[in-house]
Amino acid sequence: MLLPCPALPAPTLAALTSLGHWLRARGYGPGRVSRALGILAWNGPDLDGEWWARDNHAEGDLGALVDLFVRGQPLPARKAEALLPKEAWGAGILVERRGDVLAEGIILPLGADLVWTDRGDRSFHKGGLFLPDSTSFELRRLIPPQRVRRHLDLGAGGGAITVAAARRAEETVALDINPRGGEAVQRTMALSNLSGAVAYSGEAHEARALGRFDRLSFVLPLLVPWHGMASAGPEHTISASSDLLVQVLEMLPSLMSPGGLVLLYTQDWAGGPPLPMVLDLVMEGRAWRGAYWWDQQGTWGKRPVRTGCLALRLDGGRGFVEQKNEVPDEGVEDWWPHMAAMLGESGATN
Ligand SMILES: C[S@@+](CC[C@H](N)C(=O)[O-])C[C@H]1O[C@@H](n2cnc3c(N)ncnc32)[C@H](O)[C@@H]1O
Structure with missing residues (x-):
């Protein structure tokens, strides 16, 4: 049955938009994120394999963001609190588990866009969301x-x-x-x-x-x-x-x-x-x-x-x-x- 999807609350959408601005301002874009994973071209067949699990060559803040929002690695809560802007906590995409913070999905930078979807671990199972390829x-x-x-x-x-x-x-x-x-x-x-x-x-x-x-x-x-x-x-x-x-x-x-x-x-x-x-x-x-x-x-x-x-x-x-x-x-x-x-x-x- 055709059903309109319930709209996310306005504060959640506003928090996501702020997080998007903040990520881009820190260089979280297709070029730097793909290079962090050793992928030459963000748009080629390199992305047809298990690319999200590649080694992360970025250091510092970008390295931590790639771990969190691409590779699905937990960040110690204290490190996440020091790194992320306060809006990130209202965006509905972070979970806290045993003193760590995890992102529930992936933020894939494509051109000027930041695409939210499942990481490979969930995407390739029943009910998973397609991981763009x-x-x-x-x-x-x-x-x-x-x-x-x-x-x-x-x-x-x-x-x-x-x-x-x-x-x-x-x-x-x-x-x-x-x-x-x-x-x-x-x-x-x-x-x-x-x-x-x-x-x-x-x-x-x-x-x-x-x-x-x-x-x-x-x-x-x-x-x-x-x-x-x-x-x-x-x-x-x-x-x-x-x-x-x-x-x-x-x-x-x-x-x-x-x-x-x-x-x-x-x-x-x-x-x-x-x-x-x-x-x-x-x-x-x-x-x-x-x-x-x-x-x-x-x-x-x-x-x-x-x-x-x-x-x-x-x-x-x-x-x-x-x-x-x-x-x-x-x-x-x-x-x-x-x-x-x-x-x-x-x-x-x-
Ligand atoms: C190959 S994926 C593409 C997803 C997205 N457009 C992208 O490129 O990242 C195909 C999509 O079609 C959806 N789909 C499959 N059968 C469908 C149907 N009968 N009606 C509507 N959507 C369907 C799947 O759930 C999936 O999200």
Whole structure:
């Protein structure tokens, strides 16, 4: 059932926002935190393994913050009290245990954002929140810079994409089947000094009740095990069938505003005929152009399946192009111009 997530109390949100300012002022950003963990690029496949458990090479205050907010290490309470600002204690994310202080999740710095989600120890279990990986980063990079009125982030998890979308939309709606997602999205937004996102828990197909949107994003759970992950992975990462992709495609005509843009990270197989044919079937006569920028190849059963970014522009002509994504991960933050060119657009479109 589609349910709005209860709003966190205003003082908690204010404390999270202050903590976000304080962390950034101390250099807690993607560059320094990734270097502390010996990760060359914060946006590459390095983040597909157990990166949060790497050795911490940072010393001093930054070293302690990386231990607390990334690696999940306890800090002696006296050290935490001396280090953290008083607002941190009202943010609802610290727990005290036997004279130590722990953070209940991870604060992942991505670009200008601070994303709150589960650490690996909880993320990979039932009910866990997805820990953003290179699939999330790919979709973050594809959101066009032009502002739109309404953005829907399906399968929002801890809000890694919601928060990037919210910087480019007047209203952002986050929806996830995991009831823990709404609280995490609110924390992510507040830590990143943003407001204007509304979170729901429910099934993706229930988004039909939320009106029309100018943009939609969804990193779907995939058929193909990702980077050697066991095929029996957590349900937010590995999917048992292509039904969810079909559900999402089927609701596009009633969900998307004229000229709307759909950005999915997905496999290229919706369970039946080739993807362009499925899209023609579901679009109910609306024109659409599609571009599939794939980057991984695997198999599902005996069937070859690729995964990558699928962009669909509604009402703007017809056509479907595919290309292997060979753009290096490092130092490339904006992929929209390339995807726009694949869609036959100038890049100045929204
Ligand atoms: C691969 S994760 C992506 C999470 C987040 N967008 C990110 O990139 O960090 C997929 C998300 O889809 C959610 N999900 C799975 N099935 C769903 C469904 N039927 N309806 C809504 N959300 C669903 C999962 O709970 C999970 O949070």
